[in-house]
Amino acid sequence: MRPVDDSLARRIEGICPGRVKTRYDLGRHSWWRIGGAVRLLVEPASLAELSALRLVLREAEVASLVIGEMSNLLICDSPINAVAIRLGTHFRAAERIDPVTVSVESGAWVPGLARFLQRQGLTGLEHTCGIPGTLGGLIMMNGGSLRQSIGANVVSVTSIDAAGEMVHRKREDCEFAYRDSIFARLDDVIAKVELRLEPGDPLAARRRMHSILRARRLKFPRKLPNCGSVFKSDPASYADFGPPGAMIERAGWKGVARGGAQVSPLHANFIVNHGAAKAADVLSLIGEIQESVEATCGHRMQPEVRYVDQNGRIWPADRAYRRLLSEGPT
Ligand SMILES: Cc1cc2nc3c(=O)[nH]c(=O)nc-3n(C[C@H](O)[C@H](O)[C@H](O)COP(=O)(O)OP(=O)(O)OC[C@H]3O[C@@H](n4cnc5c(N)ncnc54)[C@H](O)[C@@H]3O)c2cc1C
Known part of the structure; x- marks a missing residue:
């Protein structure tokens, strides 16, 4: 991959005027408050802009990565030579397309979406009301809580591939599995999602959401920066x-x-950040814990959090730890 230079920055500014930030501090905005700055951050305002941007980045042979709220990302400590794409304020619309189906853009804030559905008398996604991410990140991770996952409610997903082409996938083609989807293996930007819910009582749904939020407040650390659960709580291994x-x-x-x-x-x-944590500190804990738990319990846990390296590549955190051991910090 080539370095991001000023002439590419000017070309991108021509595609997304006023929505390109230079040397954007990802670490300061990530939930772990760890990591360095990315060379460019771009926020397209439409599907046409997103397609044009992806095509230009491909032609320029420059690395790109898509970020949401960075509530599941560990950002490397060094500057990142890549273009980060964020579908922010321009990709948050939600509309009801029939009595039980909604179409939602992927930049939507998940707790806000849960409240929107509850007010509409649509139930099924109350379990997501405390997950601090975007819908795009939730789909990619097939996230959820209380042994539920968003994939169960998906009708279809629309994404933009690296060539700037629009792709529609039905749920069966999204390869949803526990905290995993086909999007973890593709280089697509999720743009829009159709979700099917059940009609239900808004008051009962609101009560359920309050009780979920209360339980989370008691159970999870809230005062220090963290990225939620570090390892997946896979139902199969949970049973054993x-x-x-x-x-x-x-x-x-x-x-x-x-x-x-x-x-x-x-x-x-x-894993919490006491203020001065480095990405390498977190990776070491993740790698050492994975090996130690395997030695004591006989089960190799899989990390839920993902690591962004200095070339903008995203890795499962345990693989990033093993690279750190063999090659030093990236
Ligand atoms: C306090 C706390 C509690 C949490 N609780 C839960 C929980 O109960 N259940 C749960 O599942 N998770 C939980 N998480 C983790 C996290 O919030 C979820 O994984 C969330 O879905 C991540 O969304 P995001 O927008 O922050 O994505 P990011 O962290 O920014 O990105 C995560 C991954 O998704 C990809 N991605 C993001 N947007 C797109 C897009 N538009 N197209 C393609 N790929 C994209 C990124 O490239 C990256 O690989 C918690 C995190 C915190 C900090």
Whole structure:
């Protein structure tokens, strides 16, 4: 991949006027408050702009990455030579297309979407009301809570591929699995999602959401920056080994620190930043915990969080840790 230079920046500014930021500090805006700046951040305002942008980036052979709220991303400490694409304020519309189906743009804030659906008398996504991300990030991760996942409500997903072409996929083609989807293996930008819900009582849905939020407030660390659950709580391994937090605690990691990062004393499947944590501190904890839990419990947990390297590539955090060991910081 080639470096992002000033002439490319000017071309991109021509496609997305006024919506290009130079050396944008991803770390300051990520939920972990860790990491460096990306060479350019671009916020397209329409599908046409997004398509044109993707085509130009491909022709220029420059790395790009798509970000949402960065509530599931660990950003590397060094400057990132890539173009970050964020579908922000211009991609948040939601409309009802029949009594039980809504079409929602991928930049929508998930807790806001859960409230919108509740007010519309549509139920099924209350479990997402406390997940601090965009719909695009949620679809990519097939996220959810309380043993539920967004994929169950998906009718179709529209994305823009690296050549700038629009692709429609029905749910069956999205390869949804536990905290995984086909989008983790593709280089597509998710733009729009059709969701099917059930008609239901808005008051009952509101009560359910309040009780979910109350339970999360009691259970999860809230005062220090974190990225939610670090390891996946896969239902299959849950049945045999219990939740990741319990395995991590049994292996003796609760409260253990590396640099400024610490396994939360409140919930062992969370890693918190005490203020000066480096991405390498978090990666070390993730890699060491994965190996130690496998040695003590016999189960290899899979990380939920993903790592952005200095070339803008996104990795599962455990693979990034092994690269860190063999090649040094990226
Ligand atoms: C306090 C806290 C609690 C959390 N609780 C939960 C929970 O209960 N359940 C859960 O599932 N998750 C949870 N998370 C994790 C996180 O919020 C979710 O994974 C969320 O869906 C990530 O969305 P995002 O917009 O922040 O994506 P990001 O973190 O910015 O990106 C995550 C991945 O999605 C990709 N991506 C983002 N947008 C797009 C797009 N438009 N097209 C293609 N790819 C895209 C990125 O490239 C990246 O690979 C929690 C996080 C925190 C901080």
